Amino acid sequence: MGGVTIVAAPAQRAATQPAPAQQRRRHELAAFLRGRRARVTPEDVGMPPGLRRRTPGLRREEVAQLSGVGVTWYTWLEQGRPINASAQVLDAVARVLRLDRPEREHLYHLAEVPFAPDHGTEDVDVVSPEIQGILDALVPHPAVVYNSRYDVLATNSTYRLLFDAPETTPAEVRNVLWTLFTIDDHRCPVVDKGRELPLMVAQMRGAYGRHVGEPAWESFVRRLSEASPEFARMWRSGDVVPPGSHVKTFRHDAVGELRMTSVSLSINGMPECRIVAYTPNDEASRRAVETLRAEGVDTWT
Template sequence: MGDVTVGTTQRRRPELAAFLRSRRARVTPADVGMPPGLRRRTPGLRREEVAQLSGVGVTWYTWLEQGRPINASPQVLDAVARTLRLDPAEREHLYHLAEVPCSPAPEAPAQSVGPEIQGIVDALDPRPAVVYNSRYDVLASNAAYRDLFHPGLLPAGRPANALWTLFTTPEEDCPLVQRDRELPVMVATLRAAYGLHAGEPVWDDFVLRLSAASGLFARLWASGDVALPGRRVKVFRHGHVGELRMSTLSLSVDGMPECRVVVYSPDDAETARRAALLRERRESLWPRGTEHRERTP
């Protein structure tokens, strides 16, 4: 049995070497934001460039590409796969050739929900409810959730993002009363999700753009704090009814990895009374059947 294993390894290593060389040859410096440089004799990236972009040593990567019998961790193979822009089938092939158990690649955060989920969220009214993906994109919300925010804070023509809304809105207009307490928790929750997507262009671009737009976000992100979603009591301010103390409950969604439904419930009797007033105000302004169509961002 041992001879069979050794023989298989010896056959796979040359295949691994050839596969890595072929994938490296098709990625240009421009693809990864690097200058072409002078006297470039290879059509794609150099070995040292792949090592640098993957966060591994040049000698280690050279040995891997030469098919030497070295060990590779899933984290390192994922970093190499991202640098070489491997698709899911190529990533799995890389794992097999390196003789490392292949785990599914993290899925991209969902960007929409179906009518069934939207219907459930709507049915939770009068409790505010929202569906977030792991990047805090708002995939669905009900009228009660939108009541908590000034309509101008919910952008038209593109999906809303709770972090963008809260970090780019002037502090005096922010709907969160305890902004200094709540925003660090949201950023720490984002960082926990980012761990599954580190190095992915879409995620890195999101962090870079929001860091450029908000110095506060940049400072909180640099802190490195990590947190998981959990029950909290958040205090909202509303120009028409005053402050509302809402407890939050996060629920996972089957078939939608890294998404959660967050439901808000009044935390005291006064908040319940004010929330009812807010609902009455909405129903007087938006005839039944037209509110969702007019105000959904």
Template sequence: MTAVPAQRRRRPELAAFLRGRRARMTPEDVGMPPGLRRRTPGLRREEVARLSGVGVTWYTWLEQGRPINASAQVLDAVARTLRLDRPEREHLYRLAEVPYAPEPSASDLPEVGRELQGILDALEPHPAVLYNARYDVLATNGVYERLFFRDGQELDTGPFGVRNALWALCSAPEAVCPVVDRRRELSLMVARLRGAYGRHVNERAWEEFIRGLVETSPDFARLWRGADVVPPGARVKVFRHARVGEVRMTSVSLSVNGMPECRIVVHTPDDEESRLRVASLCGATTETTNPAPLKGTGSGDCGAKEN
């Protein structure tokens, strides 16, 4: 049996979706008099076309599911006329096979409810953070804050004014970089970002984020050109802290139902020495002074250059 092309499957759905959205609108909704002799509920096709600034024939063909091309600007105009909310607008774009590119904004980030924040808090004394696929920091627990945001030092933000772990790693001066092997960690994070990017090509928020990183960090630009992709997985990282010294942590990612592409990353101490040092950040033990370096860790250099 011959497979039906995706475009031919989507066009009838697009036609039904537009007819349904048009039928729920009334002339009063768009400032028009109700008029007489309306045979069907909602707006007429020619009214939607006129209000959207497109040709009646073109809109009729679009609503009939014909194989015509639509631009983002035209779809935006139709969406405004039909008063589509964000999920409906995204659905319209997908059915018309046009990349969905909302205006980037911090308000687009998902809300973190009390239940999820409670889970992060309950994971203490393990540092835990909630990321999206772009490494925006959506929520943390207290020990994560004390490990990475010491002495009032905040993560640098990306172009949308949101704390972002990748942006911070690319832009952090050597004196405040919390990662011992910065080059290795940056390489892995960029490769994972590349894998997520495949689902967001041509989305304005993602394109601006990546363009900003390329302009900010030569290291990121070089790694991005390499186009490496790695899957998520547990791995050991070594962090430095001004008060407790170096800690070796295993990071594990946990998916979150109802929050696509978001994950909780939990850091667990990889040895007893690290456990004690992290615990001291929670006030569970006496503060460590002049801690000895962890066995088997390199000195690491946040600002190290390649040989």
């Protein structure tokens, strides 16, 4: 009896074969990994060069070994086969291949794995001279660089005149939330604390989901909760909101109340950091800023 060839019906073939877009993505993934593997030498990763290498760069089995994955699995990944990859494994491969942040993000997209902008990165705490120059160019308007935990990373001269207070944070980096929740009420620059502080805590809570378990974040939340029952209560509420633009009212003992519109601007290369610029919302507030700068007063109420 002759052999029988079974041919899948069109609908069945469609269900088992990847879509054209997915096929193209897998092809691009294979080419991307081969290209990046070829540019990393054994010396780059602390391995002896060996003899008679037929191709430049690392071998597949070397990438697999250094990444802590199986040779067959990595071979299939580089061949563009439809296999699943976790963020942790992709990070390991990215480290071996020395991918920078844009390349790592590209790897995630090609492998169809959700990419968190700051996944696997440390908190950024250094502001470049170019960013500081932008802050300074915004004078006479106050401007500051915050990270998503409200650490103050850089300021301009007007911000320091309007908002700076004696250091109260038990850490190396000044933090606005810590200051606002622990400073005496009569010295707090925010007029409507009942409205503004819950918004700020909810914005930080929205970023916290990407940092759960990180020592710096867990320590900050724990210490501020111990220092401020008010913060602890707001934190337990679990409210989450994204950063946004709105009018805030501040007070300063030299010029009175100022109504300022805050605008947040993202910064390329600084994940989760933003420039926040404040512009006067009315003529009286504009004159108050001018007076503050002319007199150079830097005391809070």
